[in-house]
Amino acid sequence: MAEVKVSDSEWEIMRVIWTQGDVTAQKVIDALADEMHWKDATVKTLLGRLVKKGMLSTTRDGKCFIYHPLVSEKETVKSATETLFAHICARKMGHALADIIERAVLSKEDVALLEQVLQEKTAVDEVACDCIPGQCECNDHCHASKA
Ligand SMILES: [Zn+2]
Structure with a gap:
């Protein structure tokens, strides 16, 4: 899958659609508009952007558009963490992961999995x-040890 940047607002929308499956704009508005202080038009704009990005498809049902997820939650989370880790030195990966684990709230089952x-x-x-x-x-260390 090509790397797709998902904004914070778009994540909120995608989570509703991943949870509820195929939905109308109204369903997304019902779920998020109050909580996020968004106008109906904001939700519709975000849905349009997600369609453009290839994360959602739409079909028409009478007067309504139905939105369908084209990517899974799992693969989107995976792609987002890959993007994040691409920004750090491979040698710092261990420490970054340890830091994440230290700060995360984990169940006994999660710890067993890790x-x-x-x-x-x-x-x-x-x-x-x-x-x-x-x-x-x-690289500085390499130069220092060679000298
Ligand atoms: Zn490095």
């Missing part, structure tokens, strides 16, 4: 830095 993932994880001796020189300290 333990299982870690147990099955094949570790390398050293993570290769994939940054452009100057974006992280890894």
Whole structure:
């Protein structure tokens, strides 16, 4: 899937559609307009943008448009985290993940899942830095050790 940037407001809309399935604009308005302090037109604009981005499709049912999700919640969350992690040095990934786990509220089941993932994880001796020189300290260290 091509990388699609989803705004905070668009996430709110997509979550309603992922949960409720095929919906009319009115259903999304009923779910979010009050809570988000959005006008009906705002919801319709956001729905239009999501159609343009290829995240929703529409079909006409009489006077109403029905919106259908074209991407799953799981793949969108995956793509968003990949985008986030693409911005950090591969060598900092471990610390970033540890920080996320430390701050997250997790159930016993979640912890068991994480333990299982870690147990099955094949570790390398050293993570290769994939940054452009100057974006992280890894390359400086290389120069220092060579000199
Ligand atoms: Zn690096």
